[in-house]
Amino acid sequence: MANRVALQGLVAALAVAAAAPQAHAQEDARTSCLALALPPEAAVDVPGIDGTYWPDLDGAAALPACRAALAEHPDDPLVLATLGRALLRVGDYAESVEHIRRAADMGNPFGQSLLGYVHFTGWGVPQDPELGVRYYRMAADQGYSYAQVALGWALHGGRGIAQDDQEALRWFRRAAAQGDRSGLARLGQMYDRGWGVPVDLTEAVRLYTLAAHLGDPLAQANLGLTFYTGRGNRQNDAQALHWFRLAADQDWPPGQTGLARLYQIGAGVEQDLPRAIALYRQAAERGFLTAQLYLAEIYDRGNGVPEDDEEALYWYGLAADQGDEWAAERVAELAGATGGTCGDPLAARLESVLADIRDTFELSPPISTCSMLMVADPALRQLLGGADVPIVAELVEDSTGCTEVCREHDTACRDATSLLTAMAEDWQELTELAEARNCEL
Known part of the structure; x- marks a missing residue:
């Protein structure tokens, strides 16, 4: 689940908090920070820095250099935004937004684009697509290619702004003209699907090929x-x-x-059904509808595996939740075959939530207990009761001790609070799925 990534971020935050930030022994801290965490589109004007795409960003590794860089350059908007990006990667949203906002207020397009992203997605701030689009436009108007692509995609989808494919095309073209790989890909998609332009597969393939070779x-x-x-x-x-x-x-x-x-x-390639199922599952667990349908069909029909109504029902259910009508029909047909229980897949998701909670508490029972009290979610308290976690009873009885705990470990407390909030949301989602399918966990 997504909480696993955030949990790794909490481990990193605890580790970073335990060590004093130090600059790289052989390099200027600012250079080290930018080399580790600056995105390629922001590195265009920084000599000697290629930039790091988000999937390759090791936020925990970048944090010491970026904190040292900020100590040396407290008013450098590029350092502020880059530190904010590294913090975002490890899941420290509150501190991340603080630095990103400062960079954006200085007029830095990288900072403005990041601030647009967190508002658009709701990372560390209340989700507000309209505000996100405003910040995207500020950065896009300065020629920042990531923001141009993001603004174009918002225009295409009509999120935070009126739907307008012609305007979306304009921004995608501006990003593509700078060689931005995402801009090239999105422009190719417009030609592929005929969004705002006549379908032109030749042009779509040309643009896809350019972007694909850029990764x-x-x-x-x-x-x-x-x-x-x-x-x-x-x-x-x-x-x-x-x-x-x-x-x-x-x-x-x-x-x-x-x-x-x-x-x-x-x-x-040689047929390999176990590998196919593993790949489908990876995509399906991240919410990709087509993968959910393929996986459901495999278990529904017993294609190379024993028929499994419970497994099929689970994946059809997730697809139906995304509005797929055929999946909804199969859910209705299969629901009676599960004996009134939600089946192993939902139970496995519940166990995964409980495992995430146990791992969080094992990192630091005091921090996690105080974070639980800050979340103050009755459903979370109920869930914790069955998770067998080391709650610190004296802190529950007298929460004033949490003030000192979280003063000493501020970042870790915030991270744990965010994690537990997400876990409570996962639990709520599971109970809603069970209710919708008229089954019991």
Whole structure:
């Protein structure tokens, strides 16, 4: 679950808190910070720095250098925004937003774009797509390519701003003209789908190819799909395998799903159903509808595995929750076959939530206990009762001791509070799923 990534971030935060920030022995702290955590689009004007894409960013490794850089350059907007990005990566949203906001207030486009992102997504602040779009536009108007792509995608989807594909195209073109891989990929997608322009598969493939060679996973997956389906007489299983695999290697759900399909049917590669199921599951667990449907169908029909109504019901249920009508029909048909229980998959998700909570408390019972009190969620208290976690009873009886605990470990307390809040939301989601399917956990 997503909490596993955040939990790793909490481990990193506790480790960083225990050591004094130190600059790299051989490099200027600012240079080290930017080399470790500056994104490529912000590194364009920084000599000697290539930038690091989000999936490759090791926030915990960057934090010591970035904190040292901030100590040396307290009013440097690029350092502020880069530190904010590293903190965002490890899940310290509150401190991250503090630094990002300072950079944005100084007019730095990287900071403005990051602030737009956190408001648009609700990371560390209340979700507000309209405010997110305003910050994206500030950065986009300064030529910042990431913000141009983000603004274009908001315009296409009509989130935080009126839907306008023509305006979206304009921003995608501006980003693509700078060689931004995501801008190239999104522009290719517009031509591929005929959004705001007539369908032009030749132009779409040209743009996808440029972006794919730059490492964009969306372009790689869409290029793989073009070769797999044979659109425009381009059928080529070997090329489909190549591009799907590159996208899957970046944990891109459509890439994982495309690669899984090739393994499932043995197209361009030796058939390997266990590997296909593992790839489908990775994508399905991240909410990718197509993967959920393929996985549900495998268990529903017993394609290479024993039929499993409970497993099929679980994945059909998730697909139905996303509005898929056929999945909803299968949920209704299969619901009576599960004996009134939600089945092993939902139970496994519940156990995963409990495991995340146990791991969080084992890191530091006092910090986690105080964070639990700050969340003050009755459902979370009920869940903790069955999790067998080391709650510090004296802090529950007298929470004034938490003031000192969280003063000493401020970042860790905030991280744990965010984690427990997310876990309570997971628990609420599970109970709602069970209620919707009229089954018991």
